[in-house]
Amino acid sequence: MKLDLGFIDALGRMTLRFFKSAGELVIFTGQAIYHSLTPPFYPKEIGRMMVEIGFYSLPVVALTTLFSGMVIALQTYAGFSQFSAEGSVSLVVLVAVTRELAPVMAALMVAGRIGAAMAAEIGTMRVTEQIDALSTLNTNPMKYLIGPRVIAGVLMMPVLVLIGDIIGICGGYLVGVTKLEFNATTYLISTWNYLKPMDIISGMTKAAVFGFIITLLGCYNGFNSKGGAQGVGQATTNAVVSSSILVLIFNYILTEMFFKM
Template sequence: MNPVALVGRIFLAFLQAVGRLIMFAGDGLSHCIRPPLYPRLILRQMLDIGYYSLPVVGLTATFTGMVLALQSYTGFQRFNAESAVATIVVVSITRELGPVLTGLMVAGRVGAAIAAEIGTMRVTEQIDALTTLSTHPMKYLVAPRLIAGILMLPLLVLTADIIGVMGGYLVGTHKLGFNPGVYLHNSWQYLETLDVVSGLVKAAVFGFVITLMGCYHGYHSKGGAQGVGGATTNAVVSASILILISNYFVTEMFFSR
């Protein structure tokens, strides 16, 4: 095949996929605000996405905070700036590491589960069955997950922020010899509301991205078990990439001068 035609074909396929995703997202969001909503399903998804992600998010945050304290201490020691460790830990966690690492961990856990569940429903005709039972699949399957993702990720990130800072505190006070009171004082002194708020906004965006990609790839999966497996992989990979890309744009929105 002509290489130019091949590039053109790939580009057109890419545009088509982007268009389909945007249409899917718009449709899903419109069902989030149009009644009827399904409170029982939303609560169940909040439990799945939020509560059951706590262990993995907590562990990630703890060790991230601990490593961050250790790394920044060894780095700043060269410039006699060890006193900045607490501030560096709290700002890094709240602005970046809390939301991004939580997002990536939840993408792996929840994004994959959503894609596998909806994908299986697609290939076993359960989604068609929903339609024949006068129930819109976007409203019943997609909207509750989107709502739960947008609401629960900020709560998870807030938890991760607190646990992460405590991880840094443990290493700082028990291993690096900081005075506990001084460490906590330094943590609070330079922390601004915007640091936390920007992280929570990122979390809401990531929650949307993770659930959207899980639903989108699951909804369009085909071809049996292999198709569902592919949908699961695509959901996790695309959600992870979109988290990193959207992270840049949200950061620029808050902090560019």
């Protein structure tokens, strides 16, 4: 009897490819952390990336968190009013925005905007030999390209999320006061009273981790792209998809860590 090993062969190849990629990513992560923390630093590049991530992502993050806060206020009211618990709307908006919506929405927006741009830029540099050129000019590409992006991502994501928190809560407030006819002063006071430092800290911690994931995967996919325009396109897609998935996975892990705090 002839045994068809085609399936096992394909499965074996896939498994090997997965572990190879995972190993490469782990090594790249280690290198990225090392090169981000050791000199020489490139302040001009770090500054450029901070503006790119922090400033230019602000409109899209502001819009998404504003509308998320507004939707949460409406939906919470619709549910809670059935149990005469409308007074908790401000609490739910506060917790949902600071702990979940602002960090996750901001991360997904930044992954689409910055992760893709980084993968495309670095990928193009790879296929046009600009990364090789850096090496021949006595400049370590990991330090010059990856370090500044990772540093900027880790520093600027919490800033974006903090702004997103304020705007998201304002969104909830707007809907609460104008649509649901809450008293403006009462809403603000209850929001302030419910606010716990851990709400903000957990959101900002998530943001820093997400910033690391997004910039790391954008850089990793760009750095390892090959095969011209098609390879750069593939790297861009991979960067956005993989960082979005990892953001959601790490969101759960971090939420569980902060669950009882």
